[in-house]
Amino acid sequence: xxxxxxxQTGIIDVAVTGVxxxxxxxxxxxxxxxxxxxxxxxxxxxxxxxxxxxRFIPAVFSHTGxxxxxxxxxxREQIRHKLIDSEGEPKSSKxxxxxxxxxxxxxxxxxxxxxxxxAFKVARMREAITQDQDEFITRDANFEDxxxxxxx
Numbered sequence: 796x797x798x799x800x801x802x803q804t805g806i807i808d809v810a811v812t813g814v815x816x817x818x819x820x821x822x823x824x825x826x827x828x829x830x831x832x833x834x835x836x837x838x839x840x841x842x843x844x845x846x847x848x849x850r851f852i853p854a855v856f857s858h859t860g861x862x863x864x865x866x867x868x869x870x871r872e873q874i875r876h877k878l879i880d881s882e883g884e885p886k887s888s889k890x891x892x893x894x895x896x897x898x899x900x901x902x903x904x905x906x907x908x909x910x911x912x913x914a915f916k917v918a919r920m921r922e923a924i925t926q927d928q929d930e931f932i933t934r935d936a937n938f939e940d941x942x943x944x945x946x947x
Contacts, residue, residue, distance in 0.1 A: 805850035807869075808836055811905060814857045829855045829863045858909045860902035870897055 812832045836853035844851030855863040874893040878885035 803850050804848075805852060806840070806844055807852050807854050807866075808840060809854045809856075810836060811856045811858055811908075814859055814861065826861070826864070829857060829861055833863050833865065856901070856905055858905065860905055862898065862901065867894070870894065 810832050812828055814828045832855045833853050836855070837851070840853075841851050852866060852869050853863070854866040854869075856866075871890060871894055874897070875885060875890055878889055878893070
């Protein structure tokens with residue numbers, strides 16, 4: 796990673812967190828679940844990165860596509876440096892366009908992954924229900940055999 800023209804090695808730790816009515820209790824603090832996860836990551840790994848002169852950035856996303864502000868700032872910084880390398884000092888509109896494109900890409904990747912996870916869990920639940928039904932039907936058939944033998 797580059798930071799203000801100085802090359803600095805960094806660590807990016809990716810986390811996708813769920814956002815629901817319990818974790819997001821108000822529209823005024825929409826980023827609270829992301830901030831809570833960010834804080835957890837910083838407490839757990841931040842001091843280790845600092846001790847080793849590394850830049851630590853938790854890349855925290857919600858399953859709905861929200862992105863923590865600190866990671867957005869890193870991406871904006873990287874887009875800006877890329878534009879500086881290719882064409883000199885960039886216009887703010889080019890940086891915004893790059894951020895918009897990047898945000899769409901990452902949101903689609905998160906949505907696709909979340910959809911796959913839901914489909915996988917539904918398939919597992921369906922298999923478990925089918926297996927339970929098969930066991931119940933088998934038990935019920937065995938019970939009917941026992942009853943018919945007792946009546947004979």
